[in-house]
Amino acid sequence: MTIQNDGDVATAIEKTPAEIGFTSAHSNITRIPYFLDYPFTKTNFTFHEHLTAAKRLKPKIVVAPDVEKGLSLDHAIHQADLLSDHAETVIMVPKTVHPTDIPNRFRVGLTMANFGSSAPWLLWDYKDCKSIHILGGSPARQLIAFDYGLRIDSLDSFGLGIEAMFGIWDNKSTDAPDDWNYKKRLIQSINNFCRVVQDL
Numbered sequence: 440m441t442i443q444n445d446g447d448v449a450t451a452i453e454k455t456p457a458e459i460g461f462t463s464a465h466s467n468i469t470r471i472p473y474f475l476d477y478p479f480t481k482t483n484f485t486f487h488e489h490l491t492a493a494k495r496l497k498p499k500i501v502v503a504p505d506v507e508k509g510l511s512l513d514h515a516i517h518q519a520d521l522l523s524d525h526a527e528t529v530i531m532v533p534k535t536v537h538p539t540d541i542p543n544r545f546r547v548g549l550t551m552a553n554f555g556s557s558a559p560w561l562l563w564d565y566k567d568c569k570s571i572h573i574l575g576g577s578p579a580r581q582l583i584a585f586d587y588g589l590r591i592d593s594l595d596s597f598g599l600g601i602e603a604m605f606g607i608w609d610n611k612s613t614d615a616p617d618d619w620n621y622k623k624r625l626i627q628s629i630n631n632f633c634r635v636v637q638d639l
Contacts, residue, residue, distance in 0.1 A: 551576025
């Protein structure tokens, strides 16, 4: 789960099978994230800053800048190779190139979020990718990708955090007991989602 700081949400995630993720633009990261995202909404953020954060934090998974907006595939691959010195897995997100153009040594990012990060490809366009990471989206949207038989090895979102503001996610929206606080609702929602994904 991608989060904003090290508070109660981080403590809740640690009590579940999920892992903690941040974007590299956060200057207040005090723990080693499992997942380090590129802050694509920050237009003045540079690849050098992202690479510096990856060197310092050494996450398990890191996202390279999206292949779009004038970034050629060759240059994007070069950036991903630089990041691979500091993470076990590098995700490349194809937008102006087809998902199968991404070399197999990288995980292919499949964008599922609803805000300004979509790619023009259909889910079927990812069927020949060796390894896929789902980027963002609600739990319901993410589960649709599994229905297509894609090779999904990881995913991230804060969708369950939003669901827990209103109740418990259990493959539908369910009211929580009145005495459950946000942290307890979040833990239960994450555990429920993990069980659903593991059974797929």
